[in-house]
Amino acid sequence: MSSQSQSKALEIRSLRKSYEGFTLDNISFDVPNGYITGFIGPNGAGKTTTIKLLLDIAMADSGSVRVFGEEKSIYLNNQIGVVTDEPPFADFWSCDDLESVLSAFYDRWDKLAFDSHLKRFEIDRKKAIKELSRGMKVKLMIAVALSHDAKILVLDEPTSGLDPVARDEICTLLGDFICDEKHSVLFSTHITSDLEKIADYVVFILDGRLIFNGSKEELIENFVHIKGGRDELSVEQRALVIGIREHGTGFAGMASISDIEKLPNTAVYDPITLDEMIIYFNKELKNNA
């Protein structure tokens, strides 16, 4: 295994999956080792599909996945901890039941660690999973992932529907998880404010296609928010504004830094957030449809 491969926790190449009415088209990106990679896009963009393909929950039409440089087989899934909004466990199980089931599958199951995480998260061992709040369920899945010594954590919308306190706690946990630089996180969410706090890299997909894959700073610095008055844009300039919205008094949209010179200097340029970026790319997609 090369050191370059070791620096990549996951390498996803040309992943493709077609459903009726939707195609995940040729998705390729890396999840660098020791960092948090945010996976963003509007609902229906293909984030969950990509994660399912990555974990063999759905079958890809084509493409490949490597885990720490090794061709992924289902048996490498024990290196991956998965956190979803709803745990895939029988809802009447208690944490004791869950541990007795899971410990039989994981070679590196750490009973003490599981106990300590449950105490840390204040989860009652005897309580049935269905009696736990959403935030507690997410924490339980994180506890499971941390107890079988997962090297990679894949989170699929874990913070949706959680209050800001619970979301902040989870973000702190993820920060702790990667602090030894041997662990990695792929964090899919549409609550981009969480990612703005903790993500190092961002993968952005839209309508099944990869829009951006790189560092968060690179993405945010590459685009700006642009606002201007009516008739301020020529036809050529209008085409350079991504997701343009026109209203009574003017227009708003997003522009690439590389296009700024071609756009009017009378317009107002502001830094853009990840949320706004998703909105404008999505609008652009609809404008072109």
Next chain:
Amino acid sequence: MRKLGAFLRLELKTIAEQTTPLYIALYLIALLLFVLTTQSVWMGVVVGILSAVTLVNYLFHVSEKNNMDALYPLLGLSRKDVVCGRCIFGFLLTVVVVTIVSFASFLLVAALDAMLPGLREMAEIDFSVPYASQLLFLLTTVVVTMGVLQLPIYFKMGYSRAKNIAIIIPSIIVLIFAGFMGFVMGANSVGDKLAAVNAFLDSPVFIVMCIAVLVFAALVSYRLSLKFYQSRDF
């Protein structure tokens, strides 16, 4: 082997809600009432078969309701591991439930006979060892045939979509089986028919036929289930 053991444990935990002492006690009370009403060991056995089939169906129900098909790959279980493990678990569960319920029914009918002599049909049944082994063959064949026809449907469609289709199959098989047993019981009063049936059940042809049906059924069920399950996304 370790993985199979772990999977069987997972499956057992998945149906744990239906195997609590309270449920088992309620089930035994229901069985007692059923046997009391019908006064027949055979009806108890039929109930046992249906119970086992219901538990296997329940397994599909719980796993679908909780999206556990998404859990299996996370535990490093391939589709093949899941299908193979569930077939083995379903078979073991069925054999265990049918054995326990048959034995319980036999005891209940025997107790009934002791308390209310002359009420039951038991006196006419010869429970010799060869007869019991013939019945075991027949029962196992019936049970596995049910599995053959039901498992692939569940693996293909999932519980919610398959339950209405799948429930028809055991009903038909149980009716055929009950009809066959009714014929044997009915033939009791006609000596030559009973002798013919007994002669067939006693013959090596019957045993070979049962084994052949079992092996064929198990292979068909497994291959179809695997084919269907491998093409599903969760």
